[in-house]
Amino acid sequence: xHADPVGVLTGAHFMDGDHAACEGAIAAGARFAAGYPITPSxxxxxxxxxxxxxxxxxxxxxxxxLAASIAILGAVWGGVKAFTVTSGPGFSxxxxxxxxxxxxxxxCVFIDVQRGGPSTGLPTLPAQADMMQVKWGSHGDYEIIxxxxxxxxxxxxxxIQAFNLSEKYRVPVFVMMDEVVGHMTEKVVIPxxxxxxxxxxxxTTKDKSSFQLYAPVGEExxxxxxxxxxxxxVHVTGLTHDERGYPNMTPAVQERxxxxxxxxxxxxxxxxxxxxxxxxEGADVVVVSYGITSRVAQRAxxxxxxxxxxxxxxxxITAWPFPEHIFRALAPKVKGMVVAELNLGQMVREVSRCAxxxxxxxxxxxxxxTVHNPQDILKAIQEVAR
Amino acid sequence: xxxxxxxIVVERCKACGFCVEFCPTKVLxxxxxxxxxxxxxxxxxxxxxxxxxxLCGMYCPDFAIHGYRLDKxxxxxxxxxxxxx
Amino acid sequence: xxxxxxxxxxxxxxNPVESFLRTDRMPHIWCPGCGxxxxxxxxxxxxxxxxxxxxxxAIVSGIGCTGRVAGYVNLDSFxxxxxxxIPFATGLKLASPETTVVVYSGDGDLFAIGGxxxxxxxxxNMDIKxxxxxxxxxxxxxxxxxxxxxxDVITATAPxxxxxxxxxxxxxxEAAGAVYVARWTTFHVKQLARSMQExxxxxxxxxxxxxxxxxxxxxxxxxxxxxxDTMKFYKEVSKTKHGAPTSxxxxxxxxxxxxxxxxxxxxxxxxxxxxxxxxxxxxxxxIPAEGPVCG
Numbered sequence: 001x002h003a004d005p006v007g008v009l010t011g012a013h014f015m016d017g018d019h020a021a022c023e024g025a026i027a028a029g030a031r032f033a034a035g036y037p038i039t040p041s042x043x044x045x046x047x048x049x050x051x052x053x054x055x056x057x058x059x060x061x062x063x064x065x066l067a068a069s070i071a072i073l074g075a076v077w078g079g080v081k082a083f084t085v086t087s088g089p090g091f092s093x094x095x096x097x098x099x100x101x102x103x104x105x106x107x108c109v110f111i112d113v114q115r116g117g118p119s120t121g122l123p124t125l126p127a128q129a130d131m132m133q134v135k136w137g138s139h140g141d142y143e144i145i146x147x148x149x150x151x152x153x154x155x156x157x158x159x160i161q162a163f164n165l166s167e168k169y170r171v172p173v174f175v176m177m178d179e180v181v182g183h184m185t186e187k188v189v190i191p192x193x194x195x196x197x198x199x200x201x202x203x204t205t206k207d208k209s210s211f212q213l214y215a216p217v218g219e220e221x222x223x224x225x226x227x228x229x230x231x232x233x234v235h236v237t238g239l240t241h242d243e244r245g246y247p248n249m250t251p252a253v254q255e256r257x258x259x260x261x262x263x264x265x266x267x268x269x270x271x272x273x274x275x276x277x278x279x280x281e282g283a284d285v286v287v288v289s290y291g292i293t294s295r296v297a298q299r300a301x302x303x304x305x306x307x308x309x310x311x312x313x314x315x316x317i318t319a320w321p322f323p324e325h326i327f328r329a330l331a332p333k334v335k336g337m338v339v340a341e342l343n344l345g346q347m348v349r350e351v352s353r354c355a356x357x358x359x360x361x362x363x364x365x366x367x368x369x370t371v372h373n374p375q376d377i378l379k380a381i382q383e384v385a386r
Numbered sequence: 387x388x389x390x391x392x393x394i395v396v397e398r399c400k401a402c403g404f405c406v407e408f409c410p411t412k413v414l415x416x417x418x419x420x421x422x423x424x425x426x427x428x429x430x431x432x433x434x435x436x437x438x439x440x441l442c443g444m445y446c447p448d449f450a451i452h453g454y455r456l457d458k459x460x461x462x463x464x465x466x467x468x469x470x471x
Numbered sequence: 472x473x474x475x476x477x478x479x480x481x482x483x484x485x486n487p488v489e490s491f492l493r494t495d496r497m498p499h500i501w502c503p504g505c506g507x508x509x510x511x512x513x514x515x516x517x518x519x520x521x522x523x524x525x526x527x528x529a530i531v532s533g534i535g536c537t538g539r540v541a542g543y544v545n546l547d548s549f550x551x552x553x554x555x556x557i558p559f560a561t562g563l564k565l566a567s568p569e570t571t572v573v574v575y576s577g578d579g580d581l582f583a584i585g586g587x588x589x590x591x592x593x594x595x596n597m598d599i600k601x602x603x604x605x606x607x608x609x610x611x612x613x614x615x616x617x618x619x620x621x622x623d624v625i626t627a628t629a630p631x632x633x634x635x636x637x638x639x640x641x642x643x644x645e646a647a648g649a650v651y652v653a654r655w656t657t658f659h660v661k662q663l664a665r666s667m668q669e670x671x672x673x674x675x676x677x678x679x680x681x682x683x684x685x686x687x688x689x690x691x692x693x694x695x696x697x698x699x700d701t702m703k704f705y706k707e708v709s710k711t712k713h714g715a716p717t718s719x720x721x722x723x724x725x726x727x728x729x730x731x732x733x734x735x736x737x738x739x740x741x742x743x744x745x746x747x748x749x750x751x752x753x754x755x756x757x758i759p760a761e762g763p764v765c766g
Contacts, residue, residue, distance in 0.1 A: 071562035078566025447508030
């Protein structure tokens with residue numbers, strides 16, 4: 001279906017990534033946000049608080065991130081699309097509710113504008129150091145989807161994508177921004193509502209006797225949804241549960257339930273994953289990056305190409321599920337991969353795992369606070385190309 | 387003549403004794419019999435005294451007993467019978 | 472004699488509580504003499520008497536023994552994370568304003584890990600109804616000290632007795648802004664059911680504390696007898712004082728339990744206040760959220 005024109009601010013705008021992400025959420029149909037102020041993400045909810053009462057939406061500023069991250073889940077079961085926004089320390093507080101959203105298969109979106117850590121770290125300066133936390137930060141086995149925009153335009157586009165994927169797979173989806181992308185102001189083109197594809201919530205049409213809240217449907221292995229007040233008398237719990245949603249804490253049910261929560265994403269990873277590849281065919285070295293770092297890496301790649309090196313680029317738009325199939329296919333064809341990211345080695349672990357020793361993998365880490373110096377990435381390219 | 391009666395699901399009972407203690411007309415006592423979990427469920431020792439007040443039902447933490455008024459039950463059965471026609 | 476007994480634990484025809492239960496999940500996990508089931512009886516009687524549309528009612532629980540209530544009632548029911556029933560309920564209420572949202576949870580869940588959310592929801596006067604079963608301990612995990620445990624009580628984490636002062640729940644909730652505050656014990660079944668009914672009818676943040684036995688962990692460890700002894704104790708020491716100043720109703724190990732309705736006052740609830748304010752600020756530009764809009 002198409003976006004509701006009430007929320008779509010069609011036209012070309014000059015706006016930063018935080019504001020663009022907010023507009024993406026609204027265009028995707030989000031009509032509820034709960035937040036707690038934290039730099040550098042606050043502008044997203046500031047804009048939403050301004051827009052909400054004029055588009056039939058609700059914003060509430062909660063008492064902390066624990067509250068914000070579960071208020072949105074309550075709102076989703078009330079029947080709306082909902083999201084929250086945070087950064088660093090706030091994201092750490094939300095970890096338990098990532099697990100709860102996964103376990104209860106509650107479609108929702110979290111936007112994390114990454115800043116330097118650990119702890120309070122660098123509130124106003126960038127990092128990309130929550131990339132493993134988003135995948136592994138909540139306890140237990142789970143899979144989520146995480147997207148990494150590298151421009152305000154993508155903050156808009158990928159936030160819509162995040163909502164669409166969350167509805168399709170009944171899973172929390174994360175927009176992993178960084179401070180630079182969040183605060184960078186660029187042209188953002190918002191299409192008209194009829195040009196924006198929006199995944200509706202897949203409300204069941206089954207009758208009460210045959211509907212099961214956790215019975216998988218289709219190749220997405222994803223159950224149909226409902227909301228309060230429909231007479232289904234659903235039970236939603238974070239305990240291990242059967243297809244009816246009833247607690248059933250046996251190894252057999254645990255195995256069946258957790259496996260499906262994981263395979264619904266893993267089995268569909270090739271459909272979900274988006275990467276951007278440039279001159280990868282015939283390259284000796286491929287530079288892997290995401291978010292703001294991809295724009296810095298581009299400069300390094302241009303310098304390397306000027307030296308005659310055969311360098312391709314691979315940008316992770318989807319970080320999770322990790323696009324394994326692409327890396328497994330690529331590794332035997334290149335001398336090496338250079339992974340640049342604003343942390344001291346996170347996604348590079350996934351790259352190494354999928355390269356299976358078939359090519360060199362070099363990490364260009366940076367603890368954050370600023371973007372990389374392109375020279376550092378260039379040096380790594382030269383080293384790997386040798 | 388009893389105005390009410392109690393209905394007991396013996397398998398739900400955990401023998402806390404609330405119903406016995408708080409029955410205003412002292413209808414109930416824990417029986418000597420065991421249920422399958424080893425608890426002694428209540429039984430009506432003076433059923434004629436039951437008023438059907440359902441205080442036992444309000445106290446029972448295990449949803450194992452409730453009291454009802456016989457006149458209301460008869461009326462309900464009558465309505466059901468006439469509805470069936 | 473028309474007394475009937477049924478052996479099958481899955482059905483109990485005629486019991487008023489029956490249609491509110493997920494009977495396929497019976498028997499429940501609560502210990503013999505645990506008061507939580509008694510509060511559920513009162514809850515269902517209150518729903519029956521208030522003629523509440525059950526399709527427009529949702530129940531939200533946190534974690535703990537009382538947290539399991541959500542799993543046993545045949546309503547839209549949410550068993551959330553530890554301490555977070557209230558913020559979940561806040562989101563649910565805002566997204567679905569026509570739904571009556573009841574938070575049913577324990578003292579540890581609501582006042583320790585969830586204490587911050589509780590006072591903020593009361594401050595906002597969020598239109599949710601909180602039923603707090605207060606068994607004075609962390610029961611699910613084995614009887615540790617709770618923020619409600621009175622002084623000089625033996626718990627699993629206070630083997631020499633507690634010296635950590637306890638919260639007086641009605642006092643705290645009144646100070647935070649609740650419009651309806653009452654306390655009963657599981658002995659006061661009729662009063663509790665009536666009080667719940669009254670709370671459901673009142674818009675805004677309502678709170679009922681139900682003092683309840685935990686015979687397995689609290690009373691036994693403190694040599695206070697079994698559940699029945701506890702119920703008799705409640706009967707003996709409870710004093711009904713409607714309108715009592717909440718500052719004077721704190722609980723002690725063996726002293727008087729003041730019960731009654733302490734607070735019943737008027738204050739616009741969050742949503743009403745929000746609508747009025749935004750209407751005033753934005754005029755014609757204000758488009759209120761009208762419940763679920765999710766294509």
